[in-house]
Amino acid sequence: MKSTSRIVIGILAVAAFPALGQDVLTLSDCLSMAGRNNPSVAAAQASVDKAGFDRRGAYSDFLPQLSANAQSGKQKSDGEASSTESDSYGVSAKQTLYAGGKNRAAVRKSTAAFDAAEAQRAGVGAQVTYEVRQSFAELLFAQEQIRLAREIEKRQRDNLAMIELRYEGGRENKGALLRMQAVVREAQFGTAQAERNLRVFQRQLLKAMGSESKAAVTAQGELKPVAPGRGGDFSGLVEGTPEYRQALAGFQSAQAALASARSQNYPELSANASASRGGESWMPERDEWFVGLSLSYPFFPGGRNLMDVRSARAELRRSEESLAATGAETGLSLEKAFADYEEAFGQTEVETRYLEAAKVRAEISRTQYDSGLTTFEEWDRIENELIARQKSELNGRKAVVVAEAAWEKAQGLNLLPESGPDRADRKK
Numbered sequence: 001m002k003s004t005s006r007i008v009i010g011i012l013a014v015a016a017f018p019a020l021g022q023d024v025l026t027l028s029d030c031l032s033m034a035g036r037n038n039p040s041v042a043a044a045q046a047s048v049d050k051a052g053f054d055r056r057g058a059y060s061d062f063l064p065q066l067s068a069n070a071q072s073g074k075q076k077s078d079g080e081a082s083s084t085e086s087d088s089y090g091v092s093a094k095q096t097l098y099a100g101g102k103n104r105a106a107v108r109k110s111t112a113a114f115d116a117a118e119a120q121r122a123g124v125g126a127q128v129t130y131e132v133r134q135s136f137a138e139l140l141f142a143q144e145q146i147r148l149a150r151e152i153e154k155r156q157r158d159n160l161a162m163i164e165l166r167y168e169g170g171r172e173n174k175g176a177l178l179r180m181q182a183v184v185r186e187a188q189f190g191t192a193q194a195e196r197n198l199r200v201f202q203r204q205l206l207k208a209m210g211s212e213s214k215a216a217v218t219a220q221g222e223l224k225p226v227a228p229g230r231g232g233d234f235s236g237l238v239e240g241t242p243e244y245r246q247a248l249a250g251f252q253s254a255q256a257a258l259a260s261a262r263s264q265n266y267p268e269l270s271a272n273a274s275a276s277r278g279g280e281s282w283m284p285e286r287d288e289w290f291v292g293l294s295l296s297y298p299f300f301p302g303g304r305n306l307m308d309v310r311s312a313r314a315e316l317r318r319s320e321e322s323l324a325a326t327g328a329e330t331g332l333s334l335e336k337a338f339a340d341y342e343e344a345f346g347q348t349e350v351e352t353r354y355l356e357a358a359k360v361r362a363e364i365s366r367t368q369y370d371s372g373l374t375t376f377e378e379w380d381r382i383e384n385e386l387i388a389r390q391k392s393e394l395n396g397r398k399a400v401v402v403a404e405a406a407w408e409k410a411q412g413l414n415l416l417p418e419s420g421p422d423r424a425d426r427k428k
Helices: 003-007 027-037 039-062 102-168 174-209 242-265 304-370 376-410 421-427
Strands: 023-025 065-075 084-098 217-219 268-279 286-296
Touching: 023 027, 027 039, 027 102, 027 174, 039 102, 102 174, 102 217, 102 242, 102 376, 174 217, 174 376, 242 304, 304 376
Parallel strands: 023 217
Antiparallel strands: 065 084, 084 268, 268 286
């Protein structure tokens, strides 16, 4: 889904904020900065790196274990006048031939841990993407809210000027004048409140990006609702979500743990070889070597092997049930997020139609009131309805953009550059 292009439509000048020195940011800019600076993203990437190294380390059990040794010493026994000197050095190798499946289980378990770390990073990326998009939408909303508040304040001042003229001409009562003065004061308060909200949402966006800057920022874009696609069976989306992937990795890890526990019931076979040189002086000249097989079988380790198997089986059952529960819960979350998105979009379509009607009614009512064809109370009611519809329509557009972001977060969508499996693969 082209979410970025849906919100950032072209290059729009923000006329309500001409102040110099402000950083003008697109949604793409904000996502890029979050990918580089957000500490949660960095921590998730470090977890993936660690899991990758652990997975590589698990393969070491399939390779020969080589070691070198050197020794030099002197030995003397009680009652003997002389002492014996000995020196030696050599190398040894051990290759495990069969370990009851323990080595393969270790690789499977470390792979599952890596998959879990990848899924966790995907979840963090989706969460940070949502937070940035939500904060960006909130800042766009605050900027439009100021524009609307100033527009409302100007309209109310014009209305007050008209009432003052009518009052001075004896065509309106003092109650209407006092009410309109209060309405203007309320509009001024609304403008000041919108400006305070702007500063809050600027800080909120910077926090989501992982920035410690205190500079003022301006969001470049517009709140444009985008219609949701067709709904349907969400089961196909469940397996791609970070939550389900983490639960699946936990189930696979439990399977590997059971295989590892069972390996204790099998013997271990390994090949050993060593070559050394020893003697009573340096450099020693006596050669020694050994080649052979070793077999070990802990036939009674106190019952610990049996308990480990039973414990691993119980953990496997738990993780299997957890996987099923996660699948059901994730499917429900997807359906709810999509329903919320559809509802928000449907509501904003209704609000847009009401706003269009309110604008027409307000113009007609103003003309009628100026001509003395309607009462102050009726004209004032229609004016207030227009203002309410303007605010409601703006809130509705923001709700759609946030609902779309929530729907895509439920799917695990990650829009952070240099994040996700691609970067991990390049580091391997």
